Amino acid sequence: MAKSIRIGMIGYKFMGKAHSNAYRTLPMFFPGTAKPVMKAICGRDPQGLETAAAQFGWESAETDWRKLVERDDIDLIDINAPSNAHKEIAIAAAKAGKHLFCEKPLALTLADSREMLAAAEEAGVTHMVGFNYRFAPAVLLAKKLVEEGRLGKIHHFRAWFLQDWIVDPNFPLVWRLDKEVAGSGSHGDLGAHLIDLAHFLVGDMEEVIGMSETFVKERPIADSMSGLSAKGSEDAPKGPVTVDDATLFLARFANGALGSFEATRFAPGHRCTNSFEINGSLGSVKFDFERMNELQVYFTSDDADVQGFRRVLATDGAHAYADAWWPAGHTIGYEHTFIHEMVELLDAMENDRQPSPNFHDGVKCQAVLEAVDKSIDDRRWVRIDEM
């Protein structure tokens, strides 16, 4: 029988909701996996916290994360607090012997993320970082095709994560636009996912050069925020936007492939276009998260008269995690990437192995993020191993 893992989670907004739902749902669809026990949820606002605890189904609540990480009845700390709090919590939790799940980006700086990894390794605990997009079955199909050599030698990886939620200059100044809290803008928020997918699907990068812009430099201060929407008044006093609205970069991979990356929140019509394409010597794949159940796949070896991108619907038993869900053609959604992620986490803990992606991947991502930042500051190519 599968064992139980007792969870303490810090943060209860967008990611907290996604994680809670994953823990609630997982035991029903993946009964063979270790069972997550929703022990305690932690946040600073007692009222919001209590509501969330009741609504999401947590057994208890803590307003002080330090107490949470000391509790004896917790095995795993799930950190989805704002990015600037990740480091301190993760290190304290590791020292307390807790296993760790941390949302991306792992930390605000590469140095911080390395400290976190070191702390986790020293403590000998499990550590995972929340690159959830890896867990879409269509993305896992891309991974499989690359790994099995069915795309041949990889020549190109191009990826863009396009959103449009702040294109209106009167959209208020929310925490995601504040460098102190968020670390960076589209680069760390969206670009981080692309970088992780590049690492996952193609491998390490050698050098990068980037370009960045903040199109709207001041915005009305926000009243409140929830997910990616916010309330505010156009007449509110304005404050400075301190993060990038868009960041692009070019990369050269260790295996010789060329990479192109773009992250922006200024692409009208794109709600959540997390998209990549891989071109290899034997074939290509294309993915767009807005149609996350699909992977476009092309093989050069197809008969000459029927060559074309195949729209593969990754919803049947031939695809990762799909057997747990519905019959072929019955699609899943965004939240399922978190459920699969937690399956990987719990399975790794049960089997005493590190999950993938773990803090090593978080550090690697951070190194590229910072190399890109440095390349922008210095206006030159920056090698990842400089970092």
Next chain:
Amino acid sequence: MAKSIRIGMIGYKFMGKAHSNAYRTLPMFFPGTAKPVMKAICGRDPQGLETAAAQFGWESAETDWRKLVERDDIDLIDINAPSNAHKEIAIAAAKAGKHLFCEKPLALTLADSREMLAAAEEAGVTHMVGFNYRFAPAVLLAKKLVEEGRLGKIHHFRAWFLQDWIVDPNFPLVWRLDKEVAGSGSHGDLGAHLIDLAHFLVGDMEEVIGMSETFVKERPIADSMSGLSAKGSEDAPKGPVTVDDATLFLARFANGALGSFEATRFAPGHRCTNSFEINGSLGSVKFDFERMNELQVYFTSDDADVQGFRRVLATDGAHAYADAWWPAGHTIGYEHTFIHEMVELLDAMENDRQPSPNFHDGVKCQAVLEAVDKSIDDRRWVRIDEM
């Protein structure tokens, strides 16, 4: 505070899983709705039942549905047993004063479905039928556009539900291919959904004429079945397929629109293409369930140089139910149609109104199904009011 509704559910396979998931998940995302309490699950096989009860999270289990419908601690009976058991259960449950949710098709015959409706009305209970596709936000957008007159007068409704899971002649003879149990094949299974969408979106039909075929008339007898997949051996003894593989029909609506319907399990490449298009005097909409978050929308009033079908992603606050989920562009999946369906059910019960769709809709659908069957037998147009 929202009240609680205590549920007893009969059936624990494909639909049982979908409903259970809906009841589990609903309170977290729709905290303002009456809370479903998963009291008891019912099935004939004690071992399978016990496993399902534990896995899905039901408080208790019953192997005799008669016991279940008599239990005092149950408010609502959710019937997702095989179609041939619907009638007896529903009528008994109504007599016991239980509220009713019944999967589609409501019954094997129009007469049976009418009896069920009569029993429910006589008992004065809530009754709902499981046409879950109505609850995709993109479908609800189509409904809204029609109702608000934004498509003008409706001229055309064309719909097809295409699957491919039995195109292999060695796919085994499962219960869905047995008329005794399933009532009909693609017609009642898939066509029923199209008919309900037509009623929902366009209105009543006046007359129909159909055509039907069983392409593979004998199949190896199945060992086991789960969802739409099955296990069996090609060498197994064969048995007759007693339902239709495909049924098509034409319809004339009361409002003058022309309808075209096709349901088949013999369309390779279509895993679950539940698709419709509406053409009105002012615009058109197109839907395909394999991309269920999207509705294609066209307006004749758009500026002449930018007319074209718009790909609307029904994932933000402008769309029904979407606010409860994730930020714009973060899609939902098949299972969410059931969650929304149960929100409608529980909300209706809490507010003492009949939900939509209810047994009236189930009866109406059954009337068309049978009119089509009659039109096939008699090789002539059949008026719905003949039935």
Next chain:
Amino acid sequence: MAKSIRIGMIGYKFMGKAHSNAYRTLPMFFPGTAKPVMKAICGRDPQGLETAAAQFGWESAETDWRKLVERDDIDLIDINAPSNAHKEIAIAAAKAGKHLFCEKPLALTLADSREMLAAAEEAGVTHMVGFNYRFAPAVLLAKKLVEEGRLGKIHHFRAWFLQDWIVDPNFPLVWRLDKEVAGSGSHGDLGAHLIDLAHFLVGDMEEVIGMSETFVKERPIADSMSGLSAKGSEDAPKGPVTVDDATLFLARFANGALGSFEATRFAPGHRCTNSFEINGSLGSVKFDFERMNELQVYFTSDDADVQGFRRVLATDGAHAYADAWWPAGHTIGYEHTFIHEMVELLDAMENDRQPSPNFHDGVKCQAVLEAVDKSIDDRRWVRIDEM
């Protein structure tokens, strides 16, 4: 060296322009084919005719088609006059020993079309009918896949030809809406193409049943018409629309396949959606003329993890006629279907064989058109061999 064929063409509007362009362009791209010599163009309005002759590049002009068909310097009569004139011209031309190309529909009635075929056969001349959509390379790929058995046994053919040019009730009453001249509306204009594609791709039909509607029964009388656009005033006196706005029908093919057909001019957003899908036991194909360079192709035999419709771009040397044009990926357009059609015509004449499609195909199409009409009048299934 390729021989020359001297052409006399009757009609100089939409089709006359398409044919003229084909004759002008063909020798450059198909230098191995017999060379069309544009001898004479014929029409009733001397001024319009003269302009057309000069603009299109015809050597001479005739205002009386009877003169044209008697001219010694003409080998082939190309008839694209209004449908009600086809029969008389074709029979006279055949009697004069001229080879024949006739636009579809071949005639206003089945009886007329049979007379035309008989006249052509008696005269021993070449005869072709203008079902140009057969000649899209993507359609020819569908044909090839069917013929080579790569789709297996055909179970389904569904086709729809959707346009929207008369959805505005103030669009004027043009000749295409006048039964005397046009014979029928969307049925003969659009449906005829679908029927021919069905014959070409699937084979003969056994029986049909249809439904038809004229949504807008009166329209302002038109001032002028060109192609599918027209000028008129909303205040003009109104006249009756005497043809169908939309016609749908179901069909059973001789080989057991089921067919569904819909032709309408009331589908907003569809400028020229001439679309079909074929489902066989081993695969499927989908075509949409608005993306005429593409065929969607699916094979059940693809590896389980990469099954999906392939978007084949039929623009390279693996595809019919494509070698004559541009490099792979450089698309062709509507007018190229006529060029390919004329290649078939001229090649057939040069090699003393009947082209395909010829008057036999025109008669077969007419038989189905009329069977559908009869099925609508009699409200019953009509066998094609009744006709």
Next chain:
Amino acid sequence: MAKSIRIGMIGYKFMGKAHSNAYRTLPMFFPGTAKPVMKAICGRDPQGLETAAAQFGWESAETDWRKLVERDDIDLIDINAPSNAHKEIAIAAAKAGKHLFCEKPLALTLADSREMLAAAEEAGVTHMVGFNYRFAPAVLLAKKLVEEGRLGKIHHFRAWFLQDWIVDPNFPLVWRLDKEVAGSGSHGDLGAHLIDLAHFLVGDMEEVIGMSETFVKERPIADSMSGLSAKGSEDAPKGPVTVDDATLFLARFANGALGSFEATRFAPGHRCTNSFEINGSLGSVKFDFERMNELQVYFTSDDADVQGFRRVLATDGAHAYADAWWPAGHTIGYEHTFIHEMVELLDAMENDRQPSPNFHDGVKCQAVLEAVDKSIDDRRWVRIDEM
């Protein structure tokens, strides 16, 4: 009445065919435009030339371009010889008072292209450069939307031109892979088109930084080449590939927009994906040449519940050049871009204005191409005004 322009054309392969077809076809569909007279075609191989002259319809042929540019009966010299011959011919022709059309890239170097422009300006002749993709009606719609401010302030331009014709390492070493003749590889061939589209649609660039690669460094020497296909033997001796297989770069535009460009011949499944997207403050557009009749258009001002990219089919009278062709929905192809291009050329000559794009645009494109090359060599950002 429209005047006549007498043309002498140098080169008769891929581009020579496209231009000839344009000159042949133009008078029929654009009778109001000056009439091109196909006076003389010029090439080095007498036999190939004679065949081309006859097949394409040129009145005479010359094997020495110096003779051609001196002929009194020629008004315009159309240069589509290999890129390394452009400069000498253009300057000689200008000196002889001939008007000039030159295929892109204008020359092998920026210096050369400036000399060509100077020569043309000194001679006071008309000059045009062959950026044909501007002339797709869907691209012209993008231009119109930008110019009319309907997309607002432009923030992003991303473009990629993806082909796959040399991904096979045994594809032979053709002239396009030889730096001496072609100047560059995908950068000058494909990237040049993207750069011109960027100039046309967004405006001037300020600085760029690029990256380039030759994935396959040696190939078997080719026997023959035609268009983008070639014949050769895998056993043939190998020679070095001296041009880039792929070039990517980032750009900052003068108006503050960020640009991303990628040109490659190593993208399996992409036959001719010449694609761009523009994101402005009020909307977005997307184009893919493989579906050249379509533009995807998004407006932030659309009603909240029906926002989405519109698939606009630029085939009706609301679109540039479309009235000359077929009814709405009847598409055009690659070759039509050249016909429209020649309409612009001839109209400009008739009306004594410079056409657009002209040699200024060719020079501007060359400056960016070279700035990118320099940025690759120097591994740094290069300002366009350095060049």
